[in-house]
Amino acid sequence: MAPAEPGAIAFPFEGPAVVIGASGGIGAALVTALRAAGLPVAAFARSFAGAARLDLSDEASIAAAAASLPAPPTLVIVATGLLDQPEKNMAQLDPARLARAFAVNAIGPALVAKHFLPRCPRDRPTVFAALSARVGSIGDNRLGGWHGYRASKAALNQLIRTLGIEQARRNPRAVVAALHPGTVDTGLSRPFQANVPADRLFTPDQSAAHLLAVIARLTPADSGRLFAWDGAEITP
Helix, strand or coil: CCCCCCCCCCCCCCCCEEEECCCCHHHHHHHHHHHHCCCCEEEEECCCCCCEECCCCCHHHHHHHHHCCCCCCCEEEECCCCCCCCCCCHHHCCHHHHHHHHHHHHHHHHHHHHHHHHHCCCCCCEEEEEECCHHHCCCCCCCCCCHHHHHHHHHHHHHHHHHHHHHHHHCCCEEEEEEECCEECCCCCHHHCCCCCHHHEECHHHHHHHHHHHHHHCCHHHCCCEEECCCCEECC
C-alpha cells in the first residue's frame, strides 16, 4: 500500500464508527475527526464524561458496550495501550507488570474483537483496527529491552493476523488490521520523546489524520497485517 497522506478522508462505508479508548489523546482525536467527516461515533472509555463505559479488564463491560450499539458498526478502532516502566533488561522483569501489559495491550483488544466483530455487518466493507507499535515487530527488534511492551504488542499482532483470517470467512469484504501511530505527544510517550526528531513527533490530531487516511485505503488484501502511520507495512 502506498504511503497515505492526511487530508480529506473518503471512507468506503457510512458508519456508525466505534472508538474504544476515547479518553486518551489519540482516541479523543479520532472521535473528533470521525465526527468531522460526518460519521456517527460511539465513544467508549474506562472512565470519561464524554464516553460510555468500557473497561478492557472487564469482559462483561465489553459485552455490554457491544450490545448497546444502536446499529451494526462498520468501523471499530481500539485506541488503547499501556507502556508502564519498560524494562531495560531481564533483571527488571516483573510478573505483575507483564500480566498487566498483556491484559491491556493484547487480551483486551482480543475481547473487544470477540464481542464487536460479530456485530459488524457481513454484506459491506468493514474495518476493525487496533493500535499496535513498531517495537512489537519481532524481526525489527535490534535493541532489546522493553520486554513486556514488545511482547504484548507482538501478541496483539498475531491476534490481529488470526482474527483477520476468521473474519474473512464471515465477510470477504472485511479488514482487520494493526496500526502503528508513530510517536504521538501523549502521556504514554512523553517520558520517551527526548530523541524523537521534531518532524516525527505528532500531535494527537495529526496522528488521527494519519491513521484515518491509512484506514480509508485498506482493502481486504491488507487484512491481518500491521501498517505504520504513513501506510508502509511493518513486518510482524
